[in-house]
Amino acid sequence: MNCYCAFCKSPRRIYRKRNINLINVIASAMTAMVIMFAIWQSFDPRAIIAFVVCLAISEVFIKIRWRLSVVCRACGFDPVLYIKDPQAAAGKVRDQLDVRKQDPKYLLAKPLNLPTITPQKAEALQSKAKGKLVSRSI
Numbered sequence: 001m002n003c004y005c006a007f008c009k010s011p012r013r014i015y016r017k018r019n020i021n022l023i024n025v026i027a028s029a030m031t032a033m034v035i036m037f038a039i040w041q042s043f044d045p046r047a048i049i050a051f052v053v054c055l056a057i058s059e060v061f062i063k064i065r066w067r068l069s070v071v072c073r074a075c076g077f078d079p080v081l082y083i084k085d086p087q088a089a090a091g092k093v094r095d096q097l098d099v100r101k102q103d104p105k106y107l108l109a110k111p112l113n114l115p116t117i118t119p120q121k122a123e124a125l126q127s128k129a130k131g132k133l134v135s136r137s138i
C-alpha cells in the first residue's frame with residue numbers, strides 16, 4: 001500500500017495487514033497436516049500442537065513485518081511509538097536525522113521535506129506546552 005510519512009511527507013509503502021486471516025489459518029492447518037503425515041504417517045491428535053505453533057509463528061511474523069514497515073526509513077518516524085510516547089518518537093527521529101547528517105551516502109540524496117517552525121510559532125508552542133517542543137530546527 002502506498003502512503004506518505006506523517007513527518008517528512010516522503011512516499012512509502014507499508015503493510016496494512018496486522019493480524020492473521022483465514023488464509024493463514026488454512027495454510028497453518030495444511031502445514032500441520034503435512035507435518036503430521038511426515039512424522040506419524042496417520043491422523044494424530046498431536047498435530048493440533050503443530051497447528052497452534054504454525055498459527056503462532058505466522059501471527060508473530062505478520063506482526064513483526066507490520067511493525068517494521070510502519071517506521072519511516074527516511075526520517076525514522078514511528079507513528080506507533082508516537083501515540084505511546086511522543087518524546088521517545090522525537091528522540092528516534094533526531095537520532096535518525098543525525099545519522100543521516102553523518103552518512104555520506106545521503107549527501108546527494110533528495111533532502112527531506114521536514115516541517116519548519118518559525119520563531120513566532122516556536123514561541124507560541126513553548127508558551128502553550130512548556131518544554132514539549134523538541135527542536136527548533138526540525
Ligand SMILES: [Zn+2]
Nearest residue numbers: 005008072075
Ligand atoms: Zn519520514
